[in-house]
Amino acid sequence: MSPMCMHSADDDGCVTDFHTVHYGARALGGAGLVFLETTAIMSNGMIGPGDIGIWDDAQVPGLAELVKTIQRFGAKAGCQLGHAGRQLGVPGPSIAPSAIPFTADSPVPQALDLAGIKQVVEAFRQGARRAHEAGFDVVEVHTAHGYxxxxxxxxxxxxxxxxxGGSHENRYRIVREVIDAVRSEWKGPLFVRISSTDYTEGGNTPEDFLIYGKWMKEQGVDLIDCSSGGIAMVKVKAFPAYQVPAAELLRRELGIMTGAVGLIESGRQAEEIVQNGRADIVLVGRDMLRDPFWARTAADELRTAIPVPPQYTRYGSVWQRSQPPVPSAPMTES
Structure with missing residues (x-):
């Protein structure tokens, strides 16, 4: 399950009962890895009101309980660390590399000075520490979507x-520092989500990420999660699997694992991507919001068996509920 904004945390950025039910349902539904929405590393980094925070130690106990819920129902738990930058979605001054607003009607952000950049890097490090303390299985650094x-x-x-600023190396410098800082606290699987193209003349393209991705691999990033867009207000011509070519390119040219996203709507479509070596994993967003049991629907479509909670079998009993999940056969018409 891809990180998807829910804006349902309390006023202190702590998880609520909604998150327990929401993410627990996707774990119960068969997702192998459930990413929480972006967890904000600073209070001025929220994409919108009600974002989950990871900027304060007081937020860790709630995150830890949520992680246990996801794991208890058979999935791994992923934490995406991010900062909204100039797209701050709550009242207050926003920050950015340069004092360039997102749109003509957007507030002008404050350009970060060197001390401010150091604060951001340190906040990512502390976020990784808290993710470790909360028991997450995977951490992802969010470098996509215009944030x-x-x-x-x-x-x-x-x-x-x-x-x-300026060269590829200079523009990547803060990302390099963030990855190193995260790696100093996080020893588990590390993903980076990218926007492989800006869809605008003069912006990044997938070829630019052959440069960035090489450096990510050298720094110990395990998987690049290939999304796109967000830096400019442009209309994107979306179609099934439209973002997969970027994942395929980086996987082939860099020899690094990649994740594919973007209008991947069926089990057959996801299986084609993985079996043809176009990406190593598929992340499903909005379709998994519509169907918490998307993974089971996909398994039925592919006529394969995945573990099913015994409570959901026709032979469920008190004894079975105490046992580990068992494989189920594909559903057939009765």
């Missing part, structure tokens, strides 16, 4: 003339 780290990577949003 802060994506803004540094994109020449459309980064007009800096210091060591954090």
């Amino acid at each position: 802060l780290l994506n803004e540094f990577l994109s020449p459309l949003a980064n007009h800096r003339t210091d060591e954090y």
Whole structure:
């Protein structure tokens, strides 16, 4: 399950009962890895009101209980660390690499100075520490969708003339520092979500991410999660699996594992992507919001068996409910 904003945390950025039910249902429904929505590393990094936070130690106990719920129902739990940058969705001043608003009607963000950049990097490090303490299985650094780290990577949003702007190496510098900081606290699987193209002339393309992705691999990133867009308000021509070519390109050229996203709506479609070596995993977003049991629907479509809670079998009993899940045969018409 892809990270999908729910905006349902309490005023302190802590998880609520909604999250327990929402994410627990997807774990029960058969998803192998359930990503929470972006967890904000700073209070000024929220995409919108009600975002889950990971900027304070007081947020860890609730996250830990949510992780246990996801794991208890058979899935791994993923934490995406992010900062909204100039797309701050709550009242207050926003930050960015340069004082360039997202749109003509958007507030002008404050350009980060060197001390501010260090604070951001440290916040990612502390977020990784808290993710470890909460018991997550996977951490993902969010460098996509027009948010802060994506803004540094994109020449459309980064007009800096210091060591954090200009060349590919300079625009990547904060991402390099963030990955190193996260790796100092997090020893488990590390993903990075990218926007493989900005869909705008002068912006990043998948070829730029052959450069960035090489550096990510060298830094110990395990998988690049290939999304796209968000740096500019453009109309994207979306179609089934439209973002998969970027995952395929990076996997083939860099020899790094990739994740595919974007209008992947059926089990057959997902299986084609994986079996043909176009990506290593498939992440499903909106279709899994519509159907918490999307994974089971996909398994039935592919006529394969996946573990099923015994309570959901026709032979469910008190004894069976105490046993581990068992494989089920594909459903047939009765």
